[in-house]
Amino acid sequence: MNSNGSEGNARSKFLVGIVAFVIIVGGIAYAFYGPQKHQGYAPDQPIPFSHQMHAGQFNIPCAYCHVSVEKSRHATVPAMNICMNCHRFVKTDSPHIKKLTQAYNDGKPIPWIKVHDLPEFTYFNHERHVAKGVSCTTCHGDVQNMAKIKQVAPLTMGWCVNCHRQPQYNAPTSCDTCHR
Ligand code: HEC
Ligand code: HEC
Ligand code: HEC
Ligand code: HEC
Ligand code: HEC
Incomplete structure (x- = not known):
């Protein structure tokens, strides 16, 4: 028994x-x-915001709009008051800027479509990468020349781990680094 x-x-x-x-x-x-999920994904946004114009032509620093990218896990998409710093005065006759101003006055955020989106069971942190000097371009491509944001990197586990393994980065590769 x-x-x-x-x-x-x-x-x-x-x-x-x-x-x-x-x-x-x-x-x-x-x-x-x-399959490499979402690589090349470039959805139409509710307002056709151009990085090529703002970050390229006008050379507005990334962190002016993505305010928390150097200090937190998330880069965050900019609050409308940042846009309104300029668009209270600039191009107010444009239908897109009218839409932006209307949303701002109504206190409704613009429903930007998220382009880069890791699965929930993973952990990523902007601050750590930016602090080690990994540039935005390394992971997001040549944003300053994008009229429309596009996901350039595959964002697969293999992509993350391959970089972490490179001796010059000396970044952790244990499973609990990215899965907590
Ligand atoms: C004038 C404000 C502004 C500046 C400057 C700016 N961005 Fe953005 N960014 C936005 C807005 C608004 C969105 C959301 C709409 C979109 O995706 O186009 C966005 C979206 C993004 C996204 C996609 C987010 C997602 O959904 O995955 C990335 C990546 C990004 N920006 C990177 C950058 C980089 C890199 C720079 C500097 C070279 C930069 N941005 C400069 C306003 C800005
Ligand atoms: C530092 C100033 C500045 C900031 C901040 C800024 N913009 Fe702009 N934006 C401009 C300028 C300058 C133009 C070009 C105007 C022109 O064509 O004469 C422009 C053009 C645009 C256009 C094109 C308008 C059209 O119909 O041609 C859109 C849409 C736009 N911006 C959206 C945004 C959004 C959304 C934000 C916030 C995430 C933002 N901008 C933040 C200065 C700014
Ligand atoms: C090591 C790669 C890497 C670097 C460097 C990097 N990003 Fe990202 N970024 C990502 C990943 C991965 C995501 C998706 C995060 C998620 O879905 O949780 C992302 C998402 C974003 C988003 C969407 C909002 C968010 O926080 O999820 C914005 C905006 C953004 N990045 C801007 C930037 C800017 C600006 C820089 C440079 C200052 C930068 N990123 C540097 C990998 C990177
Ligand atoms: C540097 C970051 C990183 C490390 C280290 C890492 N992973 Fe991942 N892992 C990811 C990301 C990002 C994804 C989601 C993207 C994807 O599915 O390719 C993922 C996805 C997975 C998945 C799901 C696969 C799928 O297709 O849904 C499993 C299982 C997994 N990881 C196990 C592990 C194990 C076990 C280890 C340790 C040997 C590990 N990971 C180490 C970043 C990492
Ligand atoms: C281009 C190289 C590169 C890529 C791509 C990259 N990383 Fe990293 N990662 C680094 C570096 C460098 C560090 C900083 C190590 C340190 O602080 O010593 C780091 C650190 C981290 C940390 C912080 C570790 C800790 O101890 O808190 C996490 C979490 C992380 N990466 C997750 C990811 C995930 C998830 C991806 C893919 C979506 C990714 N990384 C893609 C280079 C990269």
């Missing part, structure tokens, strides 16, 4: 182990070799 019970127990533990192993290995293989 006794020996039978523990044998069954051992067998089911073994099976659970196999299942977990298959899920993890499958997940890793998929992350490295699976």
Whole structure:
């Protein structure tokens, strides 16, 4: 009786182990070799905001609009009062700026469509990367020449880990760095 019970127990533990192993290995293989999700994604935005014009031509620094990129996990999309610093006066006859002003006066945020979007079970932190001198361009491409924002990097696990492994970066590669 006794020996039978523990044998069954051992067998089911073994099976659970196999299942977990298959899920993890499958997940890793998929992350490295699976389809590259969303690379090239460039949705139309509710207002056609151009980085090429603002960040390129006018040379407005990234952090003027993405205010928390150097100090927090998130870069954040700019609050409308930042736009209104200029557009209270600039190009007020444009239908796009009229739409922006209307939303601002109504206190309704512009429903910008998120382009870069990691799955929830991952952890990413802007501040750490920016502090180590990894430039925006390395991960987001040549934003200053984009009339419309596009996801350039694959944002797969393989992409993250390949950079973390490079000796000049010496960044952590343990699973709990990015999965917490
Ligand atoms: C004048 C304000 C402004 C400046 C300057 C600016 N941005 Fe943006 N950025 C925005 C707005 C508004 C959005 C959301 C609309 C869009 O995606 O076009 C955005 C979106 C983005 C996104 C996509 C966010 C997502 O949804 O994944 C990235 C990446 C980005 N900006 C990078 C940069 C970089 C890099 C610079 C500097 C070279 C920069 N931005 C300069 C206003 C700005
Ligand atoms: C530092 C000043 C400044 C800031 C901040 C700024 N803009 Fe602009 N924006 C301009 C200038 C200058 C133009 C070009 C006007 C022209 O064509 O004469 C412009 C043009 C535009 C246009 C094109 C308008 C058209 O119909 O041609 C849009 C849309 C726009 N901005 C949206 C935004 C949004 C959204 C934000 C906030 C995320 C923002 N801008 C922040 C200065 C600014
Ligand atoms: C090491 C790669 C890397 C660097 C460097 C980097 N980003 Fe990002 N960025 C990402 C990833 C990954 C996401 C998606 C994050 C998510 O979905 O949680 C993202 C998202 C964003 C977003 C959308 C809002 C948010 O916080 O999710 C903006 C805006 C942005 N980045 C701007 C910038 C700017 C500006 C710089 C330079 C100062 C920069 N990024 C540097 C990888 C990077
Ligand atoms: C430097 C960051 C980073 C490290 C380190 C990392 N991962 Fe990931 N992992 C990611 C990102 C980002 C994704 C989501 C993108 C994707 O699916 O490719 C992901 C996805 C996964 C997935 C899901 C695959 C899928 O397709 O949904 C599994 C399983 C996984 N990781 C396991 C691990 C294990 C086990 C380790 C340690 C050996 C590890 N990861 C280390 C960033 C990382
Ligand atoms: C171009 C190189 C590069 C890419 C791409 C990159 N990283 Fe990093 N990562 C770094 C560097 C450099 C550090 C800083 C290490 C340090 O502070 O010593 C870092 C640090 C981190 C940290 C902070 C570790 C800690 O101890 O808090 C996390 C989390 C992280 N990266 C996640 C990611 C994820 C998730 C991705 C992919 C979506 C990614 N990284 C893509 C270079 C990169």
